[in-house]
Each structure stands twice: as C-alpha cells, then as structure tokens.
Amino acid sequence: MNEETYVVKFLGIPFNITNVISGLAAFAIVFCLVYFLSRNLAMKPTGKQNVLEWIIDFTNGIVSSNIPGEQGKRFNLFAFVLFLFIFVSNQMGLAIQIIVGGTTYLKSPTSDPMVTMSLALMVLLLAHFFGVQRFGVKGYLVNSYLRPVSFMLPIELLEEFTNFLTLSFRLYGNIFAGEVLLTLVGSVAKSHGLITTVVALPLEMVWQGFSVFIGSIQAYVFVTLSMVYISQKVEKE
Amino acid sequence: MLSHFVVGAASGLYIGDLLFYLVSFILLLLLIKHFAWGPVTKMMENRATKISNDLDYAEDSRTKASSLQAQRQKELDNSQQEATGIVNDARQNGEKQRQTILSTAQDEAGTLKSNAQKDIAQEREDALKSAQNDVAALSIEIASKIIQKELKADDQKALIDSYIEGLGKQNGAR
Structure with missing residues (x-):
C-alpha cells in the first residue's frame, strides 16, 4: 500500500515517484485505448468505433x-477525458500493483489524495474560470455568492472548500479503501498457508468485482459532480 | 497507513504531483482531441446531418409520392369518366346515325318505289299509246292495203266478178 513513498526533488519541487509512474501509466493506457478505438473511422460505425461513440455519448x-x-458543448471533451482517466485509474490498481522493497511503484493513481485533489482542483479552477469568462468578475461574484439570497454568502464561501474536499476525498476514499481491503485479503491469503489461500481467494475475487463496480460508479460520480460544480458557476442562478 | 488520512502530513505536500497531473492531463486532452475526439465528433456530426438530410429527403419524397398517387387516382377517375362519356357519346351517335340511315333508306326506298310506280304507269301509258298508234297505223295500212288491192286488175275483176255474181244471184232469186 503506502509503506514507503519514494520522493524525488526536481527543481526544488517534491515529486512522489509512485504517483508519477502510476499517472503516466494511466495516461498512456487512456491514450492508447482511445487511439486504438478511433482508427478507421467510418460513416457507418462498426465494432470499436461503436464502443468509442458509446463512451462519447455517455459522457456527453x-x-x-x-x-x-x-454552453455545455465545450465541456464534452473535458468530461470525456476526465471520465476515461478516472475510470482507468480506478481499475488499474485492481489489476496490477507493483511493490518493490516496500516501495509502491505502480497502483491506482486515484488511491492517492494528492492525485484526486489535483483533479478536483483542476475542475474547480475551470469552473471559476468559466464563471468569470461568462459573467465578468463582478457578475461572477454576484452570481456565485450573492444569488439567490445574499445572506447565504458565508455558506457559499464555505461550500467552495467543502466542494473541493468532498469531490477529491470521495474518489480517494473509495478507491483507497478498496485497495486496502484487497491488500488485507491478500495478506490473509498469505498468513497460514494453503487453507487461508483457499478461503481468501473467493473473497478476493468478490471484492475485486465489487471494486470494479465502485471504480466505475466513482468515475461517473466524479464527472457528474464536476459538471454540477461547473454548471453552478456558468449558469445564471 | 494512518498518515494518509492526514493529507500530505507524512512527507510533505507533493506539489510536483499536482503540477505533473495538471500538465499531463492537459497534454492528454490535446492528444485525444487531435487524434480521436476531433475526427470522431466530426464523423458523428456528419452522420447526424446526413441522417437528418436523409429524413428530410424521405419525408419529401413521401409527400411527393402521395401527391403523385392522388393525382394518378384523380386522373384515373377522370379517364374512367371520360371513357364512359366517350362510350355513351359513341352509342348515342350510333343510334342517331342508325336512325338517319334508316330514315334515309326508307325515304329512298319510298322515292324509288314511287318513281318505279310512276315509271310503270308512264310505260303502260306509253305502251297503250303506242299500241293505239300501232292499231291506227295498222288499220290505215290495212285499209290502204285493201284499197291498193282494189286497184289491182285481177283482184278488182275477181271482186267485181264476185260482186256481179252476187248481184245476179240476188236478182235471179228475186
């Protein structure tokens, strides 16, 4: 799990090498998948093009x-990439985890709070940016914090932080918990030889299946909430 | 493990990760946009417009076909009416012509008959007249012939003789 973190300092900025490697792997998988699916496009879609168009329709x-x-059309691509990245990241740790000498090198990127916080930060920055772009600074402030009633201002301000925290920690918590339990079941399997392995194997399988489900749901939830937060900023209240 | 619940507390906040994810996410966004999103959405839009065009076209041709059908039906009805009219006209014309031909024929026959009767009457009259003429001519000829015979000596002598004999007998017996 997170026994050791291998931190590299580059230009005085600390990088967690686990996250970098896992993230690169997830980005590479997403890109390869989409690149593969989008070859040989035709007016009459067949096979993989249908899959790709189904995903696009889903995120759209x-x-x-x-x-x-x-208004929403320009977020289509963002939602598509965000969904695919989170989905692939969630599933990645279920299929493979590479731990060498107590240091994790490859796992689900989304089981790390820094990653989910980065994603949530990106989403909320985009929301505020498009809010300002749409209404101007004054309009954005009025629309975001003083509508529909101005005495809600403290709660609105607080909500900006809770949005960020809940968005990032919901995803992180679900995926992290899934991996923790997978690791626990794994250690049970190794604890007392063959008997525990036989007992733990179906448990592990069941939990992995459930984690696949959770990973998919969480990807959907993250993208949906992202769009909700963006819509709160770019739509007139 | 607990250290992770206090975010970043264990070994500092990895700002680098944040930057790394932001940059690579944007990179991925651009790559996907260039290699997949653009072509696929373009294709989908093309398909959508093609489908809507096809639908419009189908609707168009459907209305056209139905109007053609109605027109055809109307024309069919018209032509049926026309045909009935033509047949009726032809029948009436035929009847009329028959009547005319019949009456003409009757007239002609009447004329012919009366002409023939007239001719016959004329001819009869002519024949009678010519017969009368012939009789008269014959009488005259006979008379002249008789007269010419008197003039001949023998005949005259015989006649006179007979006549004289007749006379003598008449006298002797008296």
Missing part, C-alpha cells in the same frame, strides 16, 4: 444533463 449525456444547451 452527463454534460448535457447538467449544463444544457450550447
């Missing part, structure tokens, strides 16, 4: 149900 549906109209 998430976007358009939260940000209706032309």
Whole structure:
C-alpha cells in the first residue's frame, strides 16, 4: 500500500515517484485505448468505433444533463477525458500493483489524495474560470455568492472548500479503501498457508468485482459532480 | 497507513504531483482531441446531418409520392369518366346515325318505289299509246292495203266478178 513513498526533488519541487509512474501509466493506457478505438473511422460505425461513440455519448449525456444547451458543448471533451482517466485509474490498481522493497511503484493513481485533489482542483479552477469568462468578475461574484439570497454568502464561501474536499476525498476514499481491503485479503491469503489461500481467494475475487463496480460508479460520480460544480458557476442562478 | 488520512502530513505536500497531473492531463486532452475526439465528433456530426438530410429527403419524397398517387387516382377517375362519356357519346351517335340511315333508306326506298310506280304507269301509258298508234297505223295500212288491192286488175275483176255474181244471184232469186 503506502509503506514507503519514494520522493524525488526536481527543481526544488517534491515529486512522489509512485504517483508519477502510476499517472503516466494511466495516461498512456487512456491514450492508447482511445487511439486504438478511433482508427478507421467510418460513416457507418462498426465494432470499436461503436464502443468509442458509446463512451462519447455517455459522457456527453452527463454534460448535457447538467449544463444544457450550447454552453455545455465545450465541456464534452473535458468530461470525456476526465471520465476515461478516472475510470482507468480506478481499475488499474485492481489489476496490477507493483511493490518493490516496500516501495509502491505502480497502483491506482486515484488511491492517492494528492492525485484526486489535483483533479478536483483542476475542475474547480475551470469552473471559476468559466464563471468569470461568462459573467465578468463582478457578475461572477454576484452570481456565485450573492444569488439567490445574499445572506447565504458565508455558506457559499464555505461550500467552495467543502466542494473541493468532498469531490477529491470521495474518489480517494473509495478507491483507497478498496485497495486496502484487497491488500488485507491478500495478506490473509498469505498468513497460514494453503487453507487461508483457499478461503481468501473467493473473497478476493468478490471484492475485486465489487471494486470494479465502485471504480466505475466513482468515475461517473466524479464527472457528474464536476459538471454540477461547473454548471453552478456558468449558469445564471 | 494512518498518515494518509492526514493529507500530505507524512512527507510533505507533493506539489510536483499536482503540477505533473495538471500538465499531463492537459497534454492528454490535446492528444485525444487531435487524434480521436476531433475526427470522431466530426464523423458523428456528419452522420447526424446526413441522417437528418436523409429524413428530410424521405419525408419529401413521401409527400411527393402521395401527391403523385392522388393525382394518378384523380386522373384515373377522370379517364374512367371520360371513357364512359366517350362510350355513351359513341352509342348515342350510333343510334342517331342508325336512325338517319334508316330514315334515309326508307325515304329512298319510298322515292324509288314511287318513281318505279310512276315509271310503270308512264310505260303502260306509253305502251297503250303506242299500241293505239300501232292499231291506227295498222288499220290505215290495212285499209290502204285493201284499197291498193282494189286497184289491182285481177283482184278488182275477181271482186267485181264476185260482186256481179252476187248481184245476179240476188236478182235471179228475186
């Protein structure tokens, strides 16, 4: 799990090498997957193109149900990439974890709070940016914090932080917990030889299946909430 | 393990990770946009417009076909009416012509008959007249022939003789 973290300082900035490697792997998998699916496009879609278009339709549906109209169209690509990245990251740790000498080199990137916080930060920055772009600084402030009633201002301000925290820690918590339990079941399997292995194997399988489900749901939830937060900033209240 | 619940407390906040993820996410966004998203969405839009065009076209041709169908039906009805009219006209014309031909024929036959009767009457009259003429001519000829015979000596002598004999007998017996 997180026995040791291998930190590299580059230009005085600390990098957690586990996250960097896992993230690179997730990005590479997403890109290769999409690149592979998008070859040989045709007017009449077949096979892999259908898969890709189904995913695109799915994420477009998430976007358009939260940000209706032309406004939402520019978030389609963002939602698509975000969804795929989180989905792949969630599943990655279930399939493979590389731990060498107590140091984890490859796991689910989303089981690290820094990663989910980065993603949440990115989403909320985008939300504020597009809010300002749409209404101007004054309009953005009024629309975000003083509408519909101005005495909610403290709660609105607090909400900005809770949004960020809940968005990032929901994802992190789910994936991290899944991996923790997987590791625990794994250590049970190794504890007393063959008997515990036989007992732990179906448990592990069941939990892995459940984690696949949770990973998918969490990817969907993260993207949906991202779009909700963005829509709160870019839609008139 | 607990250290992770206090975010970043264990070994510092890895700002580098944040930057790394931001940069690589943007990179991934651009790559996917260039290699997959652009072509796929373009294809999907093309398909959407093609489908809507096809639908419009189908709707168009459907209305066109139905209007053609209605027109055809109307024309069919018209032509049926026309055909009935033509047949009726032809029948009436035929009847009329028959009547005319019949009456003409009757007239002609009447004329012919009366002409023939007239001719016959004329001819009869002519024949009678010519017969009368012939009889008269014959009488005259006979008369002249008789007269010419008197003039001949023998005949005259015989006649006179007979006549004289007749006379003598008449006298002797008296």
